Structure formats: C-alpha cells, structure tokens
Amino acid sequence: MARLTRAQSQARTRERLVATARQMFLTDGYHATSLDKVADTAGFSKGAVYSNFRNKDELCLAVLDDIHAAQIEEIAAVIAGKDQESAIAAFTGWAERMIGDEGWTLLEVEFAVQARRDPALRAELAARDRSIRATIAALADAWGEHNGPAALPSDDLATALLSLGIGLGIQRVIDPTIRVQVLTDTLRALIAAPDRQPT
Structure with a gap:
C-alpha cells in the first residue's frame, strides 16, 4: 500500500477529529466536550488537534x-x-x-x-x-x-x-x-x- 503524503495524512487526521468531535458534541454537548477528550478518543495528541483547528469553536464550526x-x-x-x-x-x-x-x-x-x-x-x-x-x-x-x-x-x-x-x-x-x-x-x-x- 502506498504511503500517504503529508497532506493526505493531515486530511485524514482532520476528518477523524471532526468525526470524533461530532459524535462527542452530539452525545455530551459542546461545553462538556474538551479538546483533550476529542484528541484522546480519536487517538491523537492535543497537538494534532491544534495543528488542524485553532480552538474548540473552530472545531465545532467544522x-x-x-x-x-x-x-x-x-x-x-x-x-x-x-x-x-x-x-x-x-x-x-x-x-x-x-x-x-x-x-x-x-x-x-x-x-x-x-x-x-x-x-x-x-x-x-x-x-x-x-x-x-x-x-x-x-x-x-x-x-x-x-x-x-x-x-x-x-x-x-x-x-x-x-x-x-x-x-x-x-x-x-x-x-x-x-x-x-x-x-x-x-x-x-x-x-x-x-x-x-x-x-
């Protein structure tokens, strides 16, 4: 299988973060869902979240x-x-x-x-x-x-x-x-x- 380019890898990470945040926001609500929880549940570091989104508001907009x-x-x-x-x-x-x-x-x-x-x-x-x-x-x-x-x-x-x-x-x-x-x-x-x- 071909190795993902950096852009492909980042796009996949972003997609996974949005999907994870979506499930958590819909289940637990906006305020109860932290970026730490999203990162942990998605299997990434908090840094991976911040490399894709400036803050929780931007993630929620996505x-x-x-x-x-x-x-x-x-x-x-x-x-x-x-x-x-x-x-x-x-x-x-x-x-x-x-x-x-x-x-x-x-x-x-x-x-x-x-x-x-x-x-x-x-x-x-x-x-x-x-x-x-x-x-x-x-x-x-x-x-x-x-x-x-x-x-x-x-x-x-x-x-x-x-x-x-x-x-x-x-x-x-x-x-x-x-x-x-x-x-x-x-x-x-x-x-x-x-x-x-x-x-």
Whole structure:
C-alpha cells in the first residue's frame, strides 16, 4: 500500500477529529466536550488537534458544516425528481427523523449561545446561516422551474422555512409529541399558492 503524503495524512487526521468531535458534541454537548477528550478518543495528541483547528469553536464550526452539508444533501436527494406531493411526503419523512433530534438541536442552541459575546464567531455563524438559506432558496428555485412559483420569493421562503424548522426543532426537543406536520403544512401552503405572492 502506498504511503500517504503529508497532506493526505493531515486530511485524514482532520476528518477523524471532526468525526470524533461530532459524535462527542452530539452525545455530551459542546461545553462538556474538551479538546483533550476529542484528541484522546480519536487517538491523537492535543497537538494534532491544534495543528488542524485553532480552538474548540473552530472545531465545532467544522462539525456543524459537516452536519449541515449531510442534511442538505439528504433533503435534495429525497425530493429530487418527485412530483409535489411525493416530494412533500419524502421531506416529511426526513423532518420526522431530524427536526427535534436532541443532539443536533441542542448543539446548535448551545453553540449559538456560546457565540453571543464573540462577534467573530457570530459572524461565522451568520455566514453559515446565509449559505444554508441560499441553498434552500436554490432548491426552491429549481422546484419552481418545474412546479410554478411559490407564494414567497425564494429567499423569503428559505428564511421562513429555516426559521420554522429551527423553532420547531427546539419545541420538539422539549415536547416530542408536537407534530412536524406544521412545517410540511406550511411548506405546502407556501409552494401551492402563487396567487398570493406579495407584490
């Protein structure tokens, strides 16, 4: 087997650290997970962590990037090529599994609170939120090409759906009996009412 180059080895180390941190952040939370614990669990020295990430915040941003990319990819895959009702049914299945997932939801909330007094970290989170909204808007635009315009411009639709999803996720962590159907009913109303599009 060919020996890994230094860049390949570092990329593999980084990937393993992110995967380990992801599991620990989701299980134990942001504050309870130290860089020492991540390094030890991943089988590396703490120096290996610092050679890849400046601090725990940067590692958590990498973990959230990983989670967000996977979820966006999954949503895009489950709705691709489907008619409206089939796509909404597929999205509902995803939402039932993921919206209100305790580990993911609480990590997002805990890390947002962590960023409250750090303008640079808040800016990083804001940039990521803009990117997620842009991705949702692009999905909405692609959907609109085949199914007609939604009741809101795609940017506003993305903001509304992301905001509702975040709030619903928090509520479902507290009370798992809350139905995810409110999100999909809202989605159905917004994409099925072009006559109510604002002027």
